[in-house]
Amino acid sequence: MEYHTLAQDILGHIGGRENIVSLVHCATRLRFKLKDNHKADAEGLKKNPGVIMVVESGGQFQVVIGNHVHDVWQAVRAEAGLADETSEAIKDNEKAGNLCSQLIDIVSGIFTPFIGILAASGILKGLLALAVVCGWLSVEGGTYKIWFAASDALFYFFPLILGFTAGKKFGGNPFITMAIGGALIHPTMIAAFNVSQQSGVLTDAFLGIPVTWFNYSASVIPIILAAWVSCWLEKQSTRLLPAAMKNFFAPVICLSITVPLTFLVIGPLATWLSQMLANGYQWIYALAPWLAGAVMGALWQVCVIFGLHWGLVPLMINNLAVLGHDSMLPVLLPAVMGQVGAALGVLLRSQDARQKMLAGSSVTAGIFGITEPAVYGVNLPLRRPFIFGCVAGAIGGGIVGFSSSHVYSFGFANIFTLAQMIPPGGVDSTLWGGIAGTLLALILSCVMTLVAGIPRNSTPDAAIPVMPGEDDILSPMTGTVLALDQVPDATFASGLLGQGVTIIPSDNKVIAPFAGEVASLFQTRHAIGLLSDSGIELLIHVGIDTVRLEGKPFTAHVKVGDAVKPGDLLLTFDRQAILDAGYDLATPIIITNSDAYRDVLAVAGTAVTAGTPLLSIIHQ
Incomplete structure (x- = not known):
């Protein structure tokens, strides 16, 4: 229930469940494939405090949520009635996009379901390498072997994992395509490959056709092509076979045809293509590694913004499978740290409390590779920090490329x-x-942002006297006033949703704090959004996690669209029932469009009475 309302709002702004073709998520984004993007209201969705940004790119409608994206994804699936990550039942209605968009959509759909374990496996491999170099572990020891197996399993069994996700993406039975992937790395096939490497061994044959054996463990392209062929065969078989036979004979046809075809044709061709891609990249990289590093360091975050980075992920994995190392990933690290350094510069220079809070959390997330909060929440809105991050990424990437750094x-x-x-x-x-x-990328972007990253009018100047604006917000309830950062909820306390205060209510009423209208009312009636006549957007959220109470202690006395004046009764609630259920009554009072104003000041003392001044808006 925690993300139920957010899921409803997302579905409402993308054109409803019937407009969804597919839905997956990555580290921070919901990635929708929609039938008709014109039915989606991106601007309306951006106004939801639970949404960081909306991006339309690569044929996808991407909703940036943050680190809790998996929970929101589950809520959206449940609300929309989606059976799995992709709604393949309505795939036939999809409007074809350009080739680049289709390829990016296919790649992201295949790789995003296991993005977390993919990153974890790489981190564990790196830490093991560090432990061996430092002499903490021996490659002959049992500790190393067990952790190595944990880190290497995903990569070794790539054909199994990719078989499953590719099967789902191509609209077939994922267990059939997973079985095909299993056949590629079956011990019998690995043994046949090892024997074929010995001199003087006779060539094996399938029905008289010579077979060239390859080691397909950790491979990427062969199973993806094989999965596409299998899914096509499955659809044709299902269409032609009688209903009583299709459940059994369609898989038989797919396995008996696709597996031999993969070993005879698809596998060798895909292996040749993999080697050509790897060697072609190496040839380009060898011409001017510093230039390749500079270009990738400068443009990587731009690619991330538009979702184009997914087109390069298979190339990195392919380099590792074919060459045993990759030079692309190292030159991307300065691009990431360039944005982290820029956000750090904003944190150190800004005098705006909300901006500093957002920058601080963005730095922490960025260090671990999640740059969306830094890019969308801090650097891109200020423009200069984002540019400085890209410039620093280019310089750092050039140095990394010149050093011929690789990952293994x-x-x-x-x-x-x-x-x-x-x-x-x-x-x-x-x-x-x-x-x-x-x-260098981290330090350079930080220094440039400190020196010239924030326009003068973006930071409050202590030398300029602050004069209150004409907008004063009255307290919507009686109680004890606390600073917003004392609310026991990280989302509110961080200031990500806006500036304001927290009230611990001593009665059971919520009244209108200004003249305006009811902009939103949660179905569970625990929170209400108001819009003042002068444009102030206010959120009143009664209690923490009280959405779980499903509205039982709350009564609404208004509805969306109602005009209100100061003192009008909005909500009533049962204080004791909320406390007895174990929930905190701390009520955040937040100006959700705080960015439109120079500052939001608390003018009440430690105690406040409903209808008396609580907040004052300072205009730009």
Whole structure:
């Protein structure tokens, strides 16, 4: 129930469940594929305090939520009645986009379901490499072997994992395509490959056709192509077979045809394509590694904004599978740390409490590779910090490229990537170059932001006297006043939703604090949004987590669209019932469009009576 209302609002602004073709999520975003993007109201959705940003790119309607995206994804699925991550039942109605958009959609749909474990496996591999170099673990010891198995399992069994997710993405039975992936890495096939590497061994054959054996463990492209073929065969078989036979014989047809076809044709062709991609990238990189690093360092975050980065993820994984190392991921780390450094510069220079709070949390998330809060919440709105982050990323990426730094396991660019850069033979200049480029990007972007990152009119100047504006907000309830950062809820306390105060109510009434109208009323009646005649947007959220009470202690005396004047009764609630249920009565009173004003000041003391001044708006 915690994200029930947010899920309803998201569905309402994307055109409803019937407009959804598919839905997946990554580390911070819900990624919708919609039948008709024109039915979606991006601007309206951006106004929801639970939504950080809305991006339309790569054929996807992307709703940036933050670290709790998985919970919101589950709530949206439950509210929309989606059976799984993708709504393939209505896939046929999808409008075709351009080739690039389709490829990005396919790649993101295949890889995003296991993005978390993919990053975790890479981090664990890097830490193991660091432990071996430092002499903390021996590769011969049982501790290393067990942790290595934990970190390597996902990559070794890639055909199994990708078989499942590719099968779902292509609209087939994912267990059939997973079985095909299992066949590619079956011990019998691995043994056949090992034998084929010996000199003088006769060539094996399938029905008289010679077979060239390859080791498909950790491979990417062969199983994706095989899954597409299998799903096509399954659809044709299901269409042609009688109803009594299709459940059994369609899988038989898929397995008996696709598996041999993969070993005879698809696998060798895909392996050749994989080697061509890896060698082609290496050829381009070898021409001017510093230039490749600078370009990627400058443009990576721009690609992330538009969702285009997914097109490069398979190439990195392919490099590791074919070459055993990858040079693209290291040059992306300065791009990430460039945005982190810019957010750090905002944190150190800004005098705005909300801006500092948002920048601080963004720095923490960015260090671990999640840059959306820093980009969307801090750097991009101020423009200069984002540009400085890209410039610093370009310089740092150039240094990393010039140093020929590589990673030897896959992950996503974050602080642990440095451990993944440790060569198998031990620490050398490639690692130090990677560290130097990363630190330079972090420090340079921070310094540039400190010096010139925030326009003068974006930060309150202590030398200019602050004069109260004409808008005073009266207290909507009687009780004890606390600072907003004392509310026991990180989302409210962080100031992400806006500036304001917290009231511990001593009675059971919520009244209108100004003249305006009711902009929103949660179905559970525990929270209400108001819009003043002068444009102030106010959220009153009675209690913490009281949405779980499903509205039982709350009574609404108004409805959405009603005009109100100061003192009008909005809500009543049963204080004792809320306390008896174990919930906190702390009530955040928040100006959700605080960014439109220079500051929001608390003018009440430690105690306040309903209808007396509580907050004062300071205009720009």
